[in-house]
Amino acid sequence: MLFLNAMKVDTLPIGLYQENTYVLHDQGHVLIIDPGGHAEYVAAAIKNDETVDAILLTHGHEDHTAAADDLYDLYHCPIYLHPGDAFMVDPKYGTGSFSRPVYSPIQEFTEGKMKIGAFDLDIIFTPGHSKGSVCVLYRNRLFSGDTLFAGSIGRTDLEGGDDAEMVQSLKRLRELPGDLWVYPGHGYATTIAQEKETNPFLHYLRADLY
Numbered sequence: 469m470l471f472l473n474a475m476k477v478d479t480l481p482i483g484l485y486q487e488n489t490y491v492l493h494d495q496g497h498v499l500i501i502d503p504g505g506h507a508e509y510v511a512a513a514i515k516n517d518e519t520v521d522a523i524l525l526t527h528g529h530e531d532h533t534a535a536a537d538d539l540y541d542l543y544h545c546p547i548y549l550h551p552g553d554a555f556m557v558d559p560k561y562g563t564g565s566f567s568r569p570v571y572s573p574i575q576e577f578t579e580g581k582m583k584i585g586a587f588d589l590d591i592i593f594t595p596g597h598s599k600g601s602v603c604v605l606y607r608n609r610l611f612s613g614d615t616l617f618a619g620s621i622g623r624t625d626l627e628g629g630d631d632a633e634m635v636q637s638l639k640r641l642r643e644l645p646g647d648l649w650v651y652p653g654h655g656y657a658t659t660i661a662q663e664k665e666t667n668p669f670l671h672y673l674r675a676d677l678y
Contacts, residue, residue: 477609477651478513482506487531488653490611497521497586500539501604501611502653504531507538521585524577525549526613527601528556529626530568532653540572548584550577550593552600553628566626577602594641596634597622603641610660611651616641618650618658621669635673642670 478491487504491513498520503510514520520543525533528549536547536557547570549557556567557574579593579602590605594615601622604611614622615637624631646661663670 475607475609479651479657480510480513482509483531483534485531486654488651488655489535490651492587492606492609492611493518494606495586499524499584499587499606502526502532502613503535503539505534507535507542510535510539511542519585520545521587523547524584524604524611525553525557526604526611526615526653527598528553529566529598529614531566532613533557533570534568536570537572546584547572547574548577549574550600550602552595553598554600556598556600556628592640594637595628596624596630596637597628598626599628599630601637605644605648608645608648609651610641610644610648612641612653614653616650616663616667616670617652617654618656618663619667620655621667622653638669638673642673 475494480489482489482504489503490501492499496518498514498518500523522545555561557570559569577591579591582589582591592603594601594603597614601615624634644660648660650658
C-alpha cells in the first residue's frame with residue numbers, strides 16, 4: 469500500500485496534568501510516546517492499517533505511563549524505558565512518588581542510535597527530572613518528556629530528581645540544531661532556537677557557567 473501522507477504527529481493532552489501523549493506516524497508505522505491514560509483515546513488516533521511498532525516512555529512517572537499496559541494488550545508491541553527509571557514501574561517496588569506499576573514486559577533504551585521497528589531514533593539520556601529521563605529524536609522532532617518545556621524545564625524535587633544532572637542535560641539539549649522541533653511532555657511545541665532565545669533556563673546557560 470502506498471502511504472501518501474508521511475510523518476505526522478498527533479498530540480493528545482491527557483488527564484489532570486494535561487500530559488502530552490504523542491502518536492508518531494510514518495509510512496504506515498506508529499510509535500506511541502508517553503501514554504498517560506485513556507488508552508481508547510490514544511487508539512482512536514491509530515488507523516486499522518497502521519502497525520504500532522513500540523510504546524516509548526521518556527521516564528517513569530505515572531502521568532506518562534498509565535496507559536502502557538492497556539495499549540500493550542491492544543497492540544502486543546514492545547515497551548521501552550531507560551533502566552534508571554525501571555524501579556518506578558516495577559510491580560515489586562510498589563507505588564512511589566508519582567509512579568505506578570507497569571505489568572507488561574519492558575525493554576531498555578540504550579543511549580545513542582536505536583532502530584525500533586521502522587524508526588531510526590537517537591536516544592538522548594537527560595537525567596535531572598528523574599534518573600532515567602530520556603529525549604527521543606526522530607528526524608527533526610525531539611520528544612523531550614519532562615526535561616524541556618516551552619519556556620521552562622521539568623521539576624527536580626521529585627524522587628530521582630537532581631539539579632546538577634538537569635544542568636548537564638540542558639547543556640546537551642542546548643547544543644542541538646536550532647531548527648529541531650521540540651514536543652514536550654506538557655504544554656506547547658517549540659523549537660530549540662526559540663528556547664535558546666527565550667527560555668531563561670537555556671538563554672543564560674553557557675559553557676563557562678556551572
